[in-house]
Amino acid sequence: MAKVSDQEILIGLMSVFRSKGYDGASLNELAEATGLKKASLYHRFPGGKKEMTDAVLDFMENWVNEKIFKVMSNAEVAPQIRLKDALYNIGEVYGNGTEVCLYRSLSMDTGMSLFGAKIERGINQWLEAFTVLGKEMGLDKEKAFKVAQQNFVEVQGSLVLSKAMDNTAPFAEALKNIENRYQT
Template identity: 70%
Template sequence: MRIAKVSDQEILNGLMSVFRAKGYDGASLNELAEATGLKKASLYHRFPGGKKEMTAAVLDFMESWINTKVYKVLSDDKIVPTQRLHEALVNIKAVYNNGKEVCLYRSLSMDTGMALFGEKIEKGINQWLKSFSIIGMALNLDEVVAMQMAKQTFIEVQGSLVLSKAMDSTEPFLHAMKQIETRYTNT
């Protein structure tokens, strides 16, 4: 019997779930293999650089996702700003499973993960901030205020994810998302 192939998307999602839950240091090769549906040998075949290469691939995937689902959406001046904001927030809710998932950047910003991937994490966060700054300016905020609001948005999303995890409830995250949309649309 032939073994079913596992898609790149499935592999990246599996890897991301483990890195989100365990961080870089806590993620074992057994857990990574199990989450991807691959044997360790097959995982090493796809990622000869081991866990470091797997993590880099997941961060590249997240960067691409932010670029497509947040940055491009918030920057698309063919769509009215409030609709851009709404669509980006819907995408953010989806990537965090309405607050049930933790942030990959947060999980990897501990211990070895930050030492190895600090530049990639910083790049992703800066891309996020730039995106929300753009929508702030599209909603007639000056550049400085738009960046301050972008930073506050990032803080609220991250803080609400931590609170949602601690309370075992998606309510803090979903409430924060509503507050963010309200704050931007009432500027």
């Protein structure tokens, strides 16, 4: 029996990578955040820090798939409601503007050269979810993709601003803008 579950470990690791980035995340810190000792972390992740980050990125990709893509594609729910649900989830994962995006934290040089492909995949899934919704709401393919990109841009940009200004208002407004963007 594991002392700490895989999911608990991933959540701990993610929190450190998000706030410190790849270079800034030390093994001591990562171990402390998971509740395991350094050497035990290496038992779970023989590939070391790199493997831990890969696992966190997979975890995040899965989250995007479950909490954004599937929600947005669920044909049993009215589009307006799907959007609201997905935006709620987005608000939650970013602590309503107080938390940073994992993809952004890992987008420095070191992270990009190690995980660039995975980051790109995750963002594309994010964009695809909004594109699907846009098309369902009557936009043509290109327009739907453009709107999806704009949504991503505003979420990321507002997170930068909210963080730097220590004020969650820009992020809240970005979410509101996105919702308005799909008003009929």
